[in-house]
Amino acid sequence: MASQEVLREESSRASFINDPKIRSLFFQTLVVIVLFGSVWWIVQNVIDNLQRLHIASGFGFLKGRAGFDISDTPIAYTSDSTYGRAIVVGLINTIIVAVAGIITATIIGFVIGIGRLSQNWLIQKICTVYVEIFRNIPPLLVIFFWYSGVLAVLPAPRDSYHLPFGSFLNQRGFYFPRPVWGEGSWLIVVALLVGIAMAWFVARTARQRQMATGQQFPVLWTSVALIVGLPLLAYVLSGFPLSFDLPKQSTFNLTGGFQVKPEFLSLYLALSCYTAAFIAEIVRAGIRGVSKGQTEAAAALGLRSGSILRLVVVPQAMRIVIPPLTSQYLNLTKNSSLAIAIGYPDLTATAGTVLNQTGQAVEGVLIMMIAYLILSLVTSAVMNVVNARMALVER
Amino acid sequence: MQEHDMSWVRTEMALAQPAPASVSGPGAWVRRNLIGSVGDTILTILGIVIVAWVLPQVINWAFINAVWTGPDRTVCATVAQGGIQPDGWSGACWAFVNAKFGQFMFGTYPVEERWRPILVAILFTALLVPMLIPRVPRKGLNAILLFLVLPIVSFFLLVGGVFGLPHVETSRWGGLLITLSLSFVGIAVSLPLGTVLALGRRSEMPIVKTLCVIFIEAVRGIPLITVLFFVSVMLPLFLPAGVTFDKYLRALIGVSLFAAAYMAEVVRGGLQAIPKGQYEGADSLGLGYWQKMGLIVLPQALKLVIPGIVNTFIGMFKDTSLVLIISMFDLLGIVKQNFSDANWATAQTAKSGLVFAAFVFWLFCFGMSRYSMYTERRLDTGHKR
Incomplete structure (x- = not known):
């Protein structure tokens, strides 16, 4: 008995370096030292650089006069407004295009996704072509395609296309009553x-x-x-x-009505088309993930095909679909930052302008990061609620 | 009570039923797949209408009405726009793509030095193709050449400044050269970095774990543009005065860090799918942490998540197009820059250039996704649950 105790003590003393606890403590201390060292070095450099460039740190600059105009202003904004307000305008624009894009992408995505499972050969192939095209080209390219390839070559205002309900389409955008x-x-x-x-x-x-x-x-x-x-x-x-x-046509322009600018239109259409291809794949995988036995059992119970879809297949498919769908929504929100490439004043664009004008790089990038993180967290929270309602209730 | 005799024997032959509709041949295929029911027929008609509306327009635009060669914009403009085409003409201006092809591929890389990127491309293809074909032996040597030797050789070949090669600034690189080099280096860096991050996230050391979680979630929560902003605006602030980074290198760091965070989540998925018995088995054999991970867990985990890894690669390949925001000219950037060339400005230029760029991106991404499907089938050892 006693000899065993001694043996154990000895062996544990011998494996002092090999003790997982001590090792982990050692490595973590090392990581912390390296981390603090580099952070301290970076902070010192930032302070030096800012002093050299005569930039005051802090968020006081948000109260300064912006001095630049924004083309789409959902809330009152002039160039006399503050930098803070400019960033808020950008944030609201991001939210508008993200919400509109999410709704449209979901509708197109579900239609295409169900179409890919259709018994109908032609419909199935058309949907496959759509998915394979849009999944394999960059979203920025789709945005440019709508912007410079389609909307920019529309006719000038006096030759506008007349659409139903008194709306018009020309190179300055879409006008509706x-x-x-x-x-x-x-x-x-x-x-x-x-x-x-x-x-x-x-x-x-x-x-x-x-x-x-x-x-x-x-x-x-x-x-x-x-x-x-x-x-x-x-x-x-x-x-x-x-x-x-109603928008009225005059010699050179359209007056009255509500104008949707081509920047918004191309961003919105591109994000919807692009994300829809991914949503279609998710929907397809979700529906195929419901085993055939479920459909057959429902049919054996005497349900009609419509009821089978509504009561048996869709509720189970939604459980598979919702988590990846959430990440697609987050991707769409993040991709809306591509607006900067065509000049739609979203959060990245306005915050970027503020950053360039004031030189407050650290604060500017920090604001952008926090704003996108909050948007992502809110979207995830909403989708988690939806997911919890859809989830299988087990005892 | 007498029982009723229910037995009944049919005395005459039943009428022959009509022969069943054929279940093979083109007629049956059309019946089954196109006009199975009323709804199906309506859908088919709808599909035919869509195809009949879109396809002729596309073919007309891209091939029949297209202009393939020409010196300047006049060949792609209508008479009213100062060109030679009849009014109402609409066709692709491949002459524009043709004239700018060199730029689209190499940017403003000096013309007399363009054999260097071409040589790199040839070396790359020569090493990549045997790597992708499973039957070709000596994969280890091939991988070392492709992932260690080739980057170094390419670096000296492309940048120059040694062995009598003239130095070429990275600011003169452009087009497909930037797209491919950014994504190749991004792939080569993000896979190991992402794996390390994933291991860190699953680590039992709380500090390491927390740091990895913070990095992964912060990067995944923000758009790539913000990351690129970050590296292009903030990196110079982080470094001592006078130390500057090349813009290309900054983009490289941004893209690699961004992809690594996504890669980490993909690899983590694979790590979680490995049953606990594998970890414990490795422990009981007396393997250390890195041996356990490198020999037992990662080979299985990475194999499980090949589709996810390739998806991340495809995403990164597409995302390289965003470097145009920090004014670098990748394939898409250089195509877009050439829209403003007055010599070629017509209504068709933008569309033609973008369709060309889309086609190039599509070829690469589609190829990658098909190859990943093939690998997935090949590596499927039947262990999938």
């Missing part, structure tokens, strides 16, 4: 909100009743009637307050 909200139009908005709330309530009650009694209720048509019908009713009751400001 701008709604003018008259007296009492708040009633329409209220009616819309009430309609949505009631539709949600109807859907919930109908589901509960079906769970309890098995009786079904036409939820879809009731919801459509509520969401479309109530605002229409309000529109009539409040005396037609909504009118449209």
